[in-house]
Amino acid sequence: MLNFFKKKPHDNWAESPMHDNWYQSSAYFLSSFALITTVSEKGITTIGPYQLSFPFGVINRREWIVISRRGSNTSTHLKRVKKCAMNWVEYDHSKIKPIVDLGYPGQEPEDKMKDCPFELEETPTIAYRADPDRPKVIKNAFQVCECELNDNPEDFYYKGTEDTEYLLLKINHIFLREQWRKNLDLGDDMKIPNMPITFGFRNANQFWFAKHKKAFWLPTPEGKGAxxxxxxxxxxxxxxxxxxxxxxxxxxxxxxxxxxxxxxxxxxxxxxxxxxxxxxxxxxxxxxxxxxxxx
Ligand SMILES: Cc1cc2nc3c(=O)[nH]c(=O)nc-3n(C[C@H](O)[C@H](O)[C@H](O)COP(=O)(O)O)c2cc1C
Structure with missing residues (x-):
């Protein structure tokens, strides 16, 4: 038993059965996650954590794809008003448990926001401030993307399944806190935000997170490719x-x-x-x- 996790030079392959949610039950996958703010029917801004948020349109189109369980508050609100903000925060250990609480399904927007320690503030886009359907953003976030749902069937071919929705989000604006905006231009001196990472839901009752070490860079290869x-x-x-x-x-x-x-x-x-x-x-x-x- 003690030797169970001891690395052998050539461990045998063992096929992993493909369960539902295979990326967290049959395999290992780590990534950042977004805290998505949307507005409920009663006009309340609510927060939902989403690991499955990936860049989708990346050159001329600027889009995220978010994979959500069908019927989450986020997807219900998005389909109703077509607007959301994606917020990213830096690692703060005291906020990890509240993030897990915000990720517990089946809570009404008002109830889940009652004990939420994240402070919200008005949208940074002045033109959106008069729009009650534009959600607030997280005060502590270092980065926010304000988005709208792209539900044009020609742009996205996969309608999802009985359990899963694919939310294609056109980015209207990207905002960074000033220091992080300036940081993008610093070249060699650039820093990487200390973003929390997640391995997702595992073992029926655990949500796994990790903290990364200081980021480093390597020069791109000289003389290779065009x-x-x-x-x-x-x-x-x-x-x-x-x-x-x-x-x-x-x-x-x-x-x-x-x-x-x-x-x-x-x-x-x-x-x-x-x-x-x-x-x-x-x-x-x-x-x-x-x-x-x-x-
Ligand atoms: C760190 C974290 C990441 C999550 N990632 C996802 C995800 O990618 N997709 C999803 O459907 N649920 C995900 N969940 C669960 C949702 O947060 C949960 O369904 C929650 O009810 C969503 O909030 P909402 O109903 O207010 O939208 C995640 C939960 C946590 C804590």
Whole structure:
């Protein structure tokens, strides 16, 4: 028995039976979780914890997919008013038990919010404040996505099952607390928020959580894959009003890494001066010619 968890170099494979909720009963899966705020029929903002919240539309469409048990408060409210806010908090041990309490099914919105230690505040989107269907957000959150339900059947093909609903959520706004917004631009000095992680519901009566250690980073491999991809990644994250085409980025692969951002910012400034919103190959060629004194 003592040797049960002792690592053997080549432990045998043992097939795990596929139970319902297989990701927490037949296997191991860890992730962050969102605290989703929605407004009840009586106008009360209520909170539901959801581990199964994943980025879905990630390039031109910005969406989350949330997988919920059918009939949860969150899905009922979302289907009624189509609006929610997804809140993420940093690790605070004193808040883990209250999160489990908020995740206990079958509670009426007013009852579950009675003992809730999370303070709520008005939406950061000024234009939403007069809308009674827009939920409040969690004061302690470091990140909030305000969303609306995308229930266009052409956008999402899977209607769910008798027990499960798939909520496709279009992101209207992403808000970060100022320090975390600034942090995104810090490059090497960037920090990662201390987000709690969960392994979900296990053994019939346990909800498992974990705390992560300090995050670290490694440089991306040099000389592997298409060089312009790396340039394009940086280029299209500098200014939301100006985008670079793939061919434009192919012209920029020779710039030493440390100067890439500065060079791109220079090109964007020039484009903006000329009222250009999409930087293509010929625009970059024109700038290159100008800089090399050829024109
Ligand atoms: C950390 C945590 C993660 C959870 N993740 C999910 C999930 O991804 N999907 C789900 O249907 N229920 C999940 N639950 C259970 C729901 O929170 C529970 O169904 C709750 O009733 C939802 O609240 P609501 O009815 O106010 O929406 C989770 C519970 C906890 C504590």
């Amino acid at each position: 060089q312009h991809d790396a340039v394009m990644y940086i280029a299209n994250r500098i200014d939301t009003e100006v985008t670079f085409t793939e061919n434009a980025c192919k012209q920029l692969t020779g710039i030493p890494k440390v100067f890439v951002k500065t060079a791109l910012k220079g090109i964007i400034a020039e484009a903006k001066k000329q009222g250009i919103t999409e930087i293509n190959q010929s625009f970059v060629e024109m700038i290159n010619q100008k800089r090399s004194g050829a024109s």
